[in-house]
Amino acid sequence: MNISKTALVLVDCENDFLSPDGKLYGLVKPEAGKEDLLSNINSVIDAAHSKGMDVVFTSMVFDPGYPGLEEGSFGIFDAVKNAGALVSGTWGSEIVDSIHIAESDKVFEKRTMCTFQTTDLEPYLRSKGITTLVFGGLVTNLCLETSIRSAYDRGFETYALTDCMAALDPAVHDMTVSQNFPMFSKPVDHNNFLEMVS
Amino acid sequence: MNISKTALVLVDCENDFLSPDGKLYGLVKPEAGKEDLLSNINSVIDAAHSKGMDVVFTSMVFDPGYPGLEEGSFGIFDAVKNAGALVSGTWGSEIVDSIHIAESDKVFEKRTMCTFQTTDLEPYLRSKGITTLVFGGLVTNLCLETSIRSAYDRGFETYALTDCMAALDPAVHDMTVSQNFPMFSKPVDHNNFLEMVS
Amino acid sequence: MNISKTALVLVDCENDFLSPDGKLYGLVKPEAGKEDLLSNINSVIDAAHSKGMDVVFTSMVFDPGYPGLEEGSFGIFDAVKNAGALVSGTWGSEIVDSIHIAESDKVFEKRTMCTFQTTDLEPYLRSKGITTLVFGGLVTNLCLETSIRSAYDRGFETYALTDCMAALDPAVHDMTVSQNFPMFSKPVDHNNFLEMVS
Amino acid sequence: MNISKTALVLVDCENDFLSPDGKLYGLVKPEAGKEDLLSNINSVIDAAHSKGMDVVFTSMVFDPGYPGLEEGSFGIFDAVKNAGALVSGTWGSEIVDSIHIAESDKVFEKRTMCTFQTTDLEPYLRSKGITTLVFGGLVTNLCLETSIRSAYDRGFETYALTDCMAALDPAVHDMTVSQNFPMFSKPVDHNNFLEMVS
Numbered sequence: 001m002n003i004s005k006t007a008l009v010l011v012d013c014e015n016d017f018l019s020p021d022g023k024l025y026g027l028v029k030p031e032a033g034k035e036d037l038l039s040n041i042n043s044v045i046d047a048a049h050s051k052g053m054d055v056v057f058t059s060m061v062f063d064p065g066y067p068g069l070e071e072g073s074f075g076i077f078d079a080v081k082n083a084g085a086l087v088s089g090t091w092g093s094e095i096v097d098s099i100h101i102a103e104s105d106k107v108f109e110k111r112t113m114c115t116f117q118t119t120d121l122e123p124y125l126r127s128k129g130i131t132t133l134v135f136g137g138l139v140t141n142l143c144l145e146t147s148i149r150s151a152y153d154r155g156f157e158t159y160a161l162t163d164c165m166a167a168l169d170p171a172v173h174d175m176t177v178s179q180n181f182p183m184f185s186k187p188v189d190h191n192n193f194l195e196m197v198s
Numbered sequence: 199m200n201i202s203k204t205a206l207v208l209v210d211c212e213n214d215f216l217s218p219d220g221k222l223y224g225l226v227k228p229e230a231g232k233e234d235l236l237s238n239i240n241s242v243i244d245a246a247h248s249k250g251m252d253v254v255f256t257s258m259v260f261d262p263g264y265p266g267l268e269e270g271s272f273g274i275f276d277a278v279k280n281a282g283a284l285v286s287g288t289w290g291s292e293i294v295d296s297i298h299i300a301e302s303d304k305v306f307e308k309r310t311m312c313t314f315q316t317t318d319l320e321p322y323l324r325s326k327g328i329t330t331l332v333f334g335g336l337v338t339n340l341c342l343e344t345s346i347r348s349a350y351d352r353g354f355e356t357y358a359l360t361d362c363m364a365a366l367d368p369a370v371h372d373m374t375v376s377q378n379f380p381m382f383s384k385p386v387d388h389n390n391f392l393e394m395v396s
Numbered sequence: 397m398n399i400s401k402t403a404l405v406l407v408d409c410e411n412d413f414l415s416p417d418g419k420l421y422g423l424v425k426p427e428a429g430k431e432d433l434l435s436n437i438n439s440v441i442d443a444a445h446s447k448g449m450d451v452v453f454t455s456m457v458f459d460p461g462y463p464g465l466e467e468g469s470f471g472i473f474d475a476v477k478n479a480g481a482l483v484s485g486t487w488g489s490e491i492v493d494s495i496h497i498a499e500s501d502k503v504f505e506k507r508t509m510c511t512f513q514t515t516d517l518e519p520y521l522r523s524k525g526i527t528t529l530v531f532g533g534l535v536t537n538l539c540l541e542t543s544i545r546s547a548y549d550r551g552f553e554t555y556a557l558t559d560c561m562a563a564l565d566p567a568v569h570d571m572t573v574s575q576n577f578p579m580f581s582k583p584v585d586h587n588n589f590l591e592m593v594s
Numbered sequence: 595m596n597i598s599k600t601a602l603v604l605v606d607c608e609n610d611f612l613s614p615d616g617k618l619y620g621l622v623k624p625e626a627g628k629e630d631l632l633s634n635i636n637s638v639i640d641a642a643h644s645k646g647m648d649v650v651f652t653s654m655v656f657d658p659g660y661p662g663l664e665e666g667s668f669g670i671f672d673a674v675k676n677a678g679a680l681v682s683g684t685w686g687s688e689i690v691d692s693i694h695i696a697e698s699d700k701v702f703e704k705r706t707m708c709t710f711q712t713t714d715l716e717p718y719l720r721s722k723g724i725t726t727l728v729f730g731g732l733v734t735n736l737c738l739e740t741s742i743r744s745a746y747d748r749g750f751e752t753y754a755l756t757d758c759m760a761a762l763d764p765a766v767h768d769m770t771v772s773q774n775f776p777m778f779s780k781p782v783d784h785n786n787f788l789e790m791v792s
Binding site: 068072076112113117154157186 | 373382
């Protein structure tokens, strides 16, 4: 792994998903509540920081009133709207306190499941010569998976950190990791990552 | 369903996937070999044609030599390359003979899992005022799923025709349809579709 | 003009461009200082509001430190960086006070000349059934022109409000309006617009 | 110039623009008929080939019947449609015979002014580690300019080959090259390029 060409990308690590008081915590609780999840995520963040690797966060954030979703919405966006979650400027859309985000890490706000479609993440990464992306975060089979699929289609080398993510339930996690991720990423766990960057 | 604002989108209905002599048929055989698959697909195509609904095909096609995938490729693109499949100008990349494609149906060639990223499908649909997309085709949890995810992120109303598609195996099909598709589409079967357009 | 399918899009109406104390005002002064510019812009905003037409603002905004532009930057982004302009959270990146922005108008932040590439403007517009865009703002031959070119390529019907914009100098304005805009938009002035919506 | 990270991109070098019998030749004749245009273009192609630099062609091509442009079209697409030009499978959409295209050069078909929006050019370039693009071709202030603007927004280092292109007329060429190109590219001529790669 060429560290200068690699970035760690952490998707939707927001209070509304990951904090027990978050508005969507119920949706991912069986997985997000796993004891090691935050420590695994922090271990890869710490390693990346210590090596000078780029660390970026991408967060789904909606304007108050959920413009564009007023009527006819369905699926995950509708669930977010109905929960009143992930609103710009609220605690729920902030990165979880206990996550080791550094001041120099960038946060990209997105309005889509995909991490690239409504952000300048790709030109930012390209301007730095980054061609490999290592993904963790939430939700395994939703924003995270869409983002990895899109990174693959955009020609990035992609890794999926299988123990640094949370799905809607463990069975979905297992199938996503075993059946889907190998089709468009290289699945590794946080220990593999620590070895790769050391 | 407003027929004039709806298009039927059929992904990767190519010989290399769906014909017993196709180079990737082995990959999807348990699902692609299901007796009713082609007749279900044809029933929705016939209904769309009879109602004057737009029908478009999107096909993954690679130039000879798989430019851009010469080295370092992995995942599904690598599997396609290693099989020598889906090459431009070959039988394998043609729409299956028994599928009721009409001369007026458009075929969009793509080089990605996503049906939109490397095609002019979106401006084409937008120019016709189409805002609802009904998806079928291959592979349930690969190009088809990436395409539906991207259509959802682009603000289309999306339907997934659950018995007009084939996954890598039946368990993956079931989980994709039950756990993932409702998050970014409205799953229906071909009979539901026939009722909706009648 | 079908008002329910039309949005007014105002590009880069930020203090750093349009206010005499703005950091880039010198760049566009001969044009931005034109007596009628702000009143023309406000007349189309007022008309749009009175008819219930969607009004959106798109603003180029950079994070502090201009991430991605640290080295090797050139062109307009480099000029913005060197001027220390358009920084997130500063007065310079706010919409000019005297512009009649309403609370319900949306502001989309972009990091590119193009108004679509790094924003969710397109899915937002599509979700509302909007297919016609009427453009005004800054800079005629830079962000504004790139945005109109991209809207045209995306299949929107596009109008350019020729007396609601400012170029780097009058000769560039004239050539852009006469030679380029008719190739990818329908040039009109604010009076034409007022007639079209009345 | 790091040759292994650079590609030469030649836009719309098709018979319908550049050959005296082409259907759009009249549109660009004063510029496209310049004695040195084709020899300048060939000199940079030859140099790129001799250095092993990637050379790609991007060509605007429409399906027969101009789907998506049936009604309501305007601007340059409408002009192309009315001329019956740039149709897939016809001589008019082929690269001009006298241009030194090599068999290994790739041709990307696009349906937009932009060279990236409906093609897989960006993932192709990214997979090769290419971060600098040198642009020539047609039409200076239309597809070529849109493509350079978009490359800049995507984070590429961009060069414009000012004597390897043709505008609608010489005055437009001059203003585009002097006023617009420096904002989002580094303008050079074919001799500068030959020095840079030698």
